Amino acid sequence: ETGVTQTPRHLVMGMTNKKSLKCEQHLGHNAMYWYKQSAKKPLELMFVYNFKEQTENNSVPSRFSPECPNSSHLFLHLHTLQPEDSALYLCASSQAGTEGSPYEQYFGPGTRLTVT
Amino acid sequence: KNQVEQSPQSLIILEGKNCTLQCNYTVSPFSNLRWYKQDTGRGPVSLTIMTFSENTKSNGRYTATLDADTKQSSLHITASQLSDSASYICVVSSDKLIFGTGTRLQVFP
Numbered sequence: 001e002t003g004v005t006q007t008p009r010h011l012v013m014g015m016t017n018k019k020s021l022k023c024e025q026h027l028g029h030n031a032m033y034w035y036k037q038s039a040k041k042p043l044e045l046m047f048v049y050n051f052k053e054q055t056e057n058n059s060v061p062s063r064f065s066p067e068c069p070n071s072s073h074l075f076l077h078l079h080t081l082q083p084e085d086s087a088l089y090l091c092a093s094s095q096a097g098t099e100g101s102p103y104e105q106y107f108g109p110g111t112r113l114t115v116t
Numbered sequence: 117k118n119q120v121e122q123s124p125q126s127l128i129i130l131e132g133k134n135c136t137l138q139c140n141y142t143v144s145p146f147s148n149l150r151w152y153k154q155d156t157g158r159g160p161v162s163l164t165i166m167t168f169s170e171n172t173k174s175n176g177r178y179t180a181t182l183d184a185d186t187k188q189s190s191l192h193i194t195a196s197q198l199s200d201s202a203s204y205i206c207v208v209s210s211d212k213l214i215f216g217t218g219t220r221l222q223v224f225p
Binding site for chain 1: 212
């Protein structure tokens with residue numbers, strides 16, 4: 001688990017706040033992912049980056065804005081969120097490829113986000 | 117529609133007992149099937165990855181089976197331990213990853 005770190009681990013924010021989630025991978029991978037995990041729902045892929053370029057955006061609302069400055073770091077900027085955005089946000093990394101590639105994804109511990 | 121269904125939704129067993137979790141999928145084309153373990157408040161950790169040609173794969177006390185004809189997989193846990201308490205997620209890889217909702221396993225002493 002220490003291969004992929006996420007900060008903060010917990011975040012409570014109001015609907016008018018702006019905050020950012022950070023993910024860092026120490027595995028030498030070149031693909032990074034953001035997922036949303038809501039209670040009793042399957043993981044939902046949000047964004048995929050390969051070699052710092054965004055290769056997938058699964059119709060995510062614009063109040064979520066990803067940033068990938070290099071292959072080791074991934075951010076998720078949040079603004080004007082809604083209570084239904086409260087969830088566990090997971091970051092993952094893998095060797096480069098599409099989401100369905102055979103390369104194994106390594107997940108971080110997640111950020112538990114609560115929007116009040 | 118590509119779907120992955122897991123059963124049961126939740127399961128309670130006593131320490132030392134065996135259990136089997138089920139995964140049925142309707143995903144095409146099929147690339148591989150993965151089982152993840154997710155502890156509460158943690159990210160998922162991979163247990164096994166199985167390709168079309170693999171029928172069974174073990175990782176310690178965890179044994180996964182795959183029947184590509186019937187599109188079914190199972191995860192068998194032998195001699196359960198308290199640390200096995202977690203959610204177990206089945207994921208099928210096609211042109212994208214299709215996630216199941218998971219089985220919540222609780223192991224009591």
